[in-house]
Amino acid sequence: MTAPFGARLAAAMGSHGPLCVGIDPHPSLLGAWGLADDASGLRSFALTVLDAVAGRVAAVKPQAAFFERHGSAGVAVLEEIVAAGRDTGTLVIVDAKRGDIGSTMGAYADAFLRDGSPLAGDALTVSPYLGFGSLDPAVDLALSSGRGLFVLCLTSNKEGHEVQHARTDDGVTVAARMAARAAALNADVAPLGSIGLVVGATVGDAADRTGVDLAAVNGPLLAPGIGAQGAGARELAQVFGAARGQVLASSSRGVLAAGPDVGALRAAARQAAQEASAALS
Numbered sequence: 001m002t003a004p005f006g007a008r009l010a011a012a013m014g015s016h017g018p019l020c021v022g023i024d025p026h027p028s029l030l031g032a033w034g035l036a037d038d039a040s041g042l043r044s045f046a047l048t049v050l051d052a053v054a055g056r057v058a059a060v061k062p063q064a065a066f067f068e069r070h071g072s073a074g075v076a077v078l079e080e081i082v083a084a085g086r087d088t089g090t091l092v093i094v095d096a097k098r099g100d101i102g103s104t105m106g107a108y109a110d111a112f113l114r115d116g117s118p119l120a121g122d123a124l125t126v127s128p129y130l131g132f133g134s135l136d137p138a139v140d141l142a143l144s145s146g147r148g149l150f151v152l153c154l155t156s157n158k159e160g161h162e163v164q165h166a167r168t169d170d171g172v173t174v175a176a177r178m179a180a181r182a183a184a185l186n187a188d189v190a191p192l193g194s195i196g197l198v199v200g201a202t203v204g205d206a207a208d209r210t211g212v213d214l215a216a217v218n219g220p221l222l223a224p225g226i227g228a229q230g231a232g233a234r235e236l237a238q239v240f241g242a243a244r245g246q247v248l249a250s251s252s253r254g255v256l257a258a259g260p261d262v263g264a265l266r267a268a269a270r271q272a273a274q275e276a277s278a279a280l281s
């Protein structure tokens with residue numbers, strides 16, 4: 001029986017520090033690395049990132065969109081990278097941000113969270129904006145298979161407030177409601193629940209303003225926005241406060257820009273992990 005994702009992530013962050021390296025094969029990065037913008041370029045890019053950081057960081061996060069834009073050949077590369085990442089023992093968070101009505105969500109859960117599925121990593125990013133309950137099939141399968149979810153809560157983009165800061169009839173913000181639902185699923189779990197949230201490192205004091213109690217979530221907090229989107233150590237410390245021990249900082253372009261040299265990528269990831277660790281300790 002696989003240990004729960006939250007426990008596996010806590011152990012990985014304890015061993016390697018609180019950094020997740022995003023595998024985002026942007027066309028511009030492929031070009032800068034001297035690779036073609038096709039499936040073979042994607043494959044070289046992603047395998048190089050794994051070579052550089054697997055076994056050295058807590059997690060990697062392939063961004064599905066950059067693979068899907070190449071159709072079935074790109075999805076086949078994503079499958080290969082998910083398998084290769086898992087073989088190294090480094091946790092794989094598939095960033096596909098799925099969300100749909102419950103019956104269709106069951107199919108997404110099968111694709112990304114079921115044992116034996118070629119797209120199943122250790123965790124999946126999901127969108128709760130069809131209602132948190134629409135995620136039930138993914139929650140059930142994640143928890144029963146030792147996997148995890150990262151539910152979008154306070155996203156790093158500037159438009160996120162339009163939905164996430166809105167208040168429902170009872171005056172509670174949408175973001176706070178999503179966080180409370182995740183907290184209920186993680187109640188009494190130690191050391192960390194498996195239903196995490198996405199909270200951008202760029203959101204400033206949004207958690208306070210929206211009434212999101214990050215520490216009470218008792219689950220991991222995936223924090224994109226480091227590096228290319230402008231956040232750094234100061235922002236990490238400011239945004240997460242008392243919840244800093246739950247944070248998995250995520251950087252894609254900030255690390256990937258150091259490639260294609262494996263040693264340079266490794267050094268960039270090491271530096272990002274050290275900075276995140278110092279900011280969050």
Ligand SMILES: O=c1ccn([C@@H]2O[C@H](COP(=O)(O)O)[C@@H](O)[C@H]2O)c(=O)[nH]1
Pocket residue numbers: 022024063095154155156157198199200224225226227228229250251252253254
């Ligand atoms: O709120 C969110 C949720 C997800 N992301 C994803 O993280 C990476 C960020 O890449 P950088 O190059 O480090 O900016 C990317 O895959 C996004 O889709 C996010 O940025 N914000």
